[in-house]
Amino acid sequence: MTKSELRAEKKKLKKEEKQKDKARIAAEKKKDREEFFKIEDPIGFMKIIDIISVVLLVISLFLGIRYLINSVFVYKYNHGGYEAGNYNVKLEEFLSKLNIPEGYVPYYNAGNASYQNGDYDSAISYYKDALESHPTEKKECDIRVNLALAMLKKIDFDHLETEKQKANAIRQLQSARNVLVEKGCADPYGTNGHDPEAEQLKQDIDKMLEELGAEPEPPENESDEQQQGGQGEQEEKQKSFREEQLEKDLNEQKEDSMKERREADNQKQYSGDSSSGSQSGDGSNDLNEKNW
Structure with a gap:
């Protein structure tokens, strides 16, 4: 065979081997799948x-019932389905017992009713429950506005004759104001x-406070921080005073110890001088007695 025929034969063999490898790999992949x-x-x-299907069906029914009940309540609430002063909150109370997504909604609706x-x-209680159910930022401000309005409704502005009544009104106004500013809504x-x-609403409350001769107080968290800061400063002052007193006592003890040590050294030095004087006298007598 010529060289060209040999090269063609080798190429043919390599091609057949590649095809066999591809077929083997494809067969292995198919087997793995x-x-x-x-x-x-x-x-x-x-x-x-079947179990997964039943669970999904139950969840779907649950969400559908929740949506239906809430829709009926909201529709009647907005379109005069309930007579004034006779809003039925039992539907929303039923929803509040179910751990549903957006759990603040039934409390919010029950508060409105x-x-x-x-x-x-009851409205104040429902609104507070709604705030504890992690509402969205926008809804939280709506809940806080309604909560503040319900708190203001508790004030009898027509009967603020005594100082006690005015003080209670000011306290209620300040509490409603704190509700609005707590999360930055105001x-x-x-x-x-x-x-x-x-x-x-916060500005309206400020005007009411001004008419009653009071000024808006800082939010409760800030006053707590200031109080804690004041306590911290007082503790620092007490600590530095104790340190100064302790340092003074140590210095006095040190001075007393040095004074006692000096007195002891003086006493020792005086005793040494006396003994050395007597010894030198005896020695002189001996020398005088001995004739070297």
């Missing part, structure tokens, strides 16, 4: 599928709150 998706227990697998019924204590010192309704 079949083993991966192979179901050893088809009956058990179908049971698992109680507010319309004139039951401001600005405690300016007009830069991120919710316009909360900011406007």
